[in-house]
Amino acid sequence: MELARAARDAGVVGLWTSPLKRARETAAIVGALVGVEPSVLPGLVESDRGTWEGQPFDEIARDSPELFAAFVGAESGFAFPGGESLREQVERTREALDVIAGGPLPALAVAHAGTIRAALIALGRPAPPERELPHGEIVRVMWPASR
Numbered sequence: 001m002e003l004a005r006a007a008r009d010a011g012v013v014g015l016w017t018s019p020l021k022r023a024r025e026t027a028a029i030v031g032a033l034v035g036v037e038p039s040v041l042p043g044l045v046e047s048d049r050g051t052w053e054g055q056p057f058d059e060i061a062r063d064s065p066e067l068f069a070a071f072v073g074a075e076s077g078f079a080f081p082g083g084e085s086l087r088e089q090v091e092r093t094r095e096a097l098d099v100i101a102g103g104p105l106p107a108l109a110v111a112h113a114g115t116i117r118a119a120l121i122a123l124g125r126p127a128p129p130e131r132e133l134p135h136g137e138i139v140r141v142m143w144p145a146s147r
Helices: 002-009 021-034 057-063 065-072 086-101 113-122
Strands: 014-017 107-110
Touching: 002 021, 014 021, 014 086, 021 107, 057 065, 086 107, 086 113
Parallel strands: 014 107
Antiparallel strands: none
16 A cells, blocks of 8 residues: 555556556556556566576575576676576567656556566666565656656
């Protein structure tokens, strides 16, 4: 409810969500309070983590330390084994942000840690490790970055 109240206080009039269930559920709670129906935007979906999907980070770090370090550091050439590359996710996220920017503003996008990191990269900002990202908070950004 705290996120919903913050969205209401920010005057959110556009509400977008990843198609994944946990994001849609959060967006529905926010939408009910602010009076806006969430729009599902496939480009906001979490990264395709390939063979890493569902594995604990500590196991991945132990089994693939160099690749895990590239993931944590958001290195431009990083790709999930059997999944999506960081470049692919950044491009898909950039396209989703363009859609959001073309709709009613201010808008809130309910997404995932990987998508938030991709959005930061698209904005030319540093991408902290996923564990350091704020969760359940509104982060104000201007898109495109030149606004």
